[in-house]
Amino acid sequence: MAYDADIAIIGAGAAGVGAARRLVGTGLSVLVLEALPRVGGRAWTREAAGIAVDLGCGWLHSADRNPWCGIAEEVGFAIDRSEPGWGAQYGDLGAPAEQWRAARQAFDDWSERLAAEPPASDRASDALEPGGRWTAYLEALSGYISGDELERISARDYVAYSEASTYRNWRVRAGYGTLIASSLPADTSLRLATPVEAVTLKADGVALATPAGTVRCRAAIVTASTHVLAGESIRWPAGLDPWREAATRLPLGRNEKLFLEIVGTGPFEPETHVLGAIDDPATGAYYIRPLGRPVIECFLGGAGARAAEAEGHEAAYARAIDELAGLFGASVRGCLRPFMASDWAATPTIGGGYSYARPGCAPSRLALARPFEDRLFFAGEATHPTDFSTAHGAYETGMRAAGEAMAALTLRPSRAGAGAKG
Structure with a gap:
């Protein structure tokens, strides 16, 4: 032919x-x-009111061996190499500092058990401590990392990614989606x-x-x-x-992003991070003023993303503002307004976040x-x-x-x- x-x-x-x-x-x-x-597919940088945000992938993971970094440098895209703010709960908001430390330690301990003593079932949930105090917290992290609950995640698959990662995470200032689309x-x-x-x-x-x-x-x-x-x-x-x-x-797991615009100032420090609630598997993870921009990125995974999908963007925005008001005080309601949201699960040619x-x-x-x-x-x-x-x-x-x-x-x-x- x-x-x-x-x-x-x-x-x-x-x-x-x-x-x-x-x-x-x-x-x-x-x-x-x-x-x-x-x-661009699941890489999509959108701009409104002079603010660019990544509705899809936003971090160059394993950045020190990530080929997109070399491509970005070849064509003159600026890379931000500052450390992400994920590692700490800003101001220990929402729970005493010792609880945040204990929750993070529980995640580290679970990760080590998963690698050292992988469960015969290959279910990641089978490495949890029975009746463990921090199971809800670990389920929330599983939603962000894999897009679903631990009982449906392969332990072997999870460990393969973890062992290969260099845990260097950088950003393209113009947007990851912009870089990929222009390449x-x-x-x-x-x-x-x-x-x-x-x-x-x-x-x-x-x-x-x-x-x-x-x-x-x-x-x-x-x-x-x-x-x-x-x-x-x-x-x-x-x-x-x-x-x-x-x-x-x-x-494909369930992963969505909501962006709230910060109007005025408010008690929001650039490049900080908070989890909405320590005991809610559906809670949002909030990255505040990324790259200094007047927005808060709410990342939803697993149960949280499914709730947003079922209830719609208006309800998801309201829940996000409620969580932030619970952490920072009711006055922040006046300086937060819906800005932009992803809808990956409802995009027929994609159908979700990323695979597990x-x-x-x-x-x-x-x-x-x-x-x-x-x-x-x-x-x-x-x-x-x-x-x-x-x-x-x-x-x-x-x-x-x-x-x-x-x-x-x-x-x-x-x-x-x-x-x-x-």
């Missing part, structure tokens, strides 16, 4: 951008298809607002059905989220069922990463064995999948004569 491209990339998030960057200068024609009307090679053929509706394998390539017509390519790199892979929005080849089953074992492995399912990451008949290649944060849930993990898998696709095409010359149309 006549090709529209040698390689089509499904998705223009961090993995799709990584794949496109790997294919630059190879002589292969590349076409990126993105269902959203923008580049797609300028000469890449890109079709935004073009969802793929069906993937069909042909004798000599792949056909991708879209509302704008069928795209024909020699190979395709799939960077769709596990929600999309396991769902019904795209019709997949029947032989892909094992890949789709792997995706169901790597669901169910108990016993950590090997599914490698299973999902396998090529299919040397024509479909899989990338995305869920396919990284250790750096899942991160933009740099997604980027690295895009680079890996692009290399696999190039190798396969080298062994499978085009049957279309003159080659792709570009």
Whole structure:
């Protein structure tokens, strides 16, 4: 068949951008298809009233080995290397200092047990102390870290990430989403607002059905989220069922962000952090005046994110303001107003935050990463064995999948004569 491209990339998030960057200068024609009307996927910097915020990924985790740092420096994006304020509860608000110390120690102890004596069940919750005083606190942290409660989290998967992390966390002042969106090679053929509706394998390539017509390519790199892979929005080849089953074992957790604008001054110190409540698994985590900006970022995970999804943004904002007023005093209500919020779970082409492995399912990451008949290649944060849930993990898998696709095409010359149309 006549090709529209040698390689089509499904998705223009961090993995799709990584794949496109790997294919630059190879002589292969590349076409990126993105269902959203923008580049970046779960990386999205938005600006309003002169304030830029990251609705998706915001921290360059394992920054000292994160490839996005090198990319940022190459193109002149300023990186903020100051330490995040997560490590302490500002002013010990909400509970006595000894309770905050005990809660953090309980998390450290649980983490050590998980690594040293992993439970046979592979359920992260089975490393908890029975009836432990700080279980609600640990469940809240699990929501932020993994997007779900500990009973549904693979201990092996959690430890794999933890052991690989360097725990260096930096930021891009212009926004992580801005960096990723601007890093797609300028000469890449890109079709935004073009969802793929069906993937069909042909004798000599792949056909991708879209509302704008069928795209024909020699190979395709799939960077769709596990929600999309396991769902019904795209019709997949029947032989892909094992890949789709792997995706169901790597669901997307629930993670959302709310931003409150600070009007006037208020008792809010820049680069400080508070947890709304020490004993509530659904509580918000609040990062105050990030990079000195007049906002408070409320990060919701697990139970908190599900509540926001069920009740709507208005109720979520009200709950966040209530928690902050409970910590800082009722007077802060007058200087906080809703600013911006994410809605990842309700975005059909994404469907949640980032992937976690169910108990016993950590090997599914490698299973999902396998090529299919040397024509479909899989990338995305869920396919990284250790750096899942991160933009740099997604980027690295895009680079890996692009290399696999190039190798396969080298062994499978085009049957279309003159080659792709570009």
